[in-house]
Amino acid sequence: MAQLLVVYESHTGNTRKMAHAVAEGARQVPGVEVALRSLNEVRTEELAGAEGIIVGAPTRNTKVPPAMEQFLGRLRQVPVTGKLGASFGSYGWSGEAPALIRSSLVAQGLLLPWVGVRAKRAPDAQALDNCRGLGESVARRLVGETS
Numbered sequence: 001m002a003q004l005l006v007v008y009e010s011h012t013g014n015t016r017k018m019a020h021a022v023a024e025g026a027r028q029v030p031g032v033e034v035a036l037r038s039l040n041e042v043r044t045e046e047l048a049g050a051e052g053i054i055v056g057a058p059t060r061n062t063k064v065p066p067a068m069e070q071f072l073g074r075l076r077q078v079p080v081t082g083k084l085g086a087s088f089g090s091y092g093w094s095g096e097a098p099a100l101i102r103s104s105l106v107a108q109g110l111l112l113p114w115v116g117v118r119a120k121r122a123p124d125a126q127a128l129d130n131c132r133g134l135g136e137s138v139a140r141r142l143v144g145e146t147s
């Protein structure tokens with residue numbers, strides 16, 4: 001089974017809802033085992049073992065929140081070159097975090113062929129669909145299918 005890790009930070013639940021939808025989309029794809037983890041839950045072994053890592057965080061003060069920044073730093077301790085990645089996150093007005101996460105993952109050698117998904121505040125039905133689509137696309141690529 002290909003291992004896909006969805007890691008998120010969320011303060012008021014909006015990015016958490018997106019993370020659940022991303023994982024739900026990925027779980028549609030046979031042959032992929034999906035682990036959904038908040039920042040507090042994720043273990044270093046899971047990072048090393050995952051072939052795909054999808055990272056979500058809200059935008060705070062036009063940035064990625066500090067705890068997620070720390071997590072992205074932790075990723076630097078793990079060989080991640082060539083793994084697949086994607087990013088997502090809820091925002092209020094400017095919404096920089098998904099693009100910043102994407103840049104960080106690319107700089108670490110992950111491959112991110114997808115644009116990150118953003119949702120303004122609580123994700124609506126369309127945003128949740130986009131999240132499911134993102135999870136499914138990453139999972140399909142992991143098992144060698146294109147979508």
Ligand SMILES: Cc1cc2nc3c(=O)[nH]c(=O)nc-3n(C[C@H](O)[C@H](O)[C@H](O)COP(=O)(O)O)c2cc1C
Nearest residue numbers: 010011012013014015058061062091092093094095
């Ligand atoms: C202290 C603070 C700073 C924020 N800064 C920004 C910001 O710079 N840009 C933005 O788009 N949203 C900003 N927001 C809004 C959050 O990104 C938004 O409420 C989001 O839905 C929170 O997601 P969460 O429920 O996953 O924590 C900020 C919110 C807080 C509480």
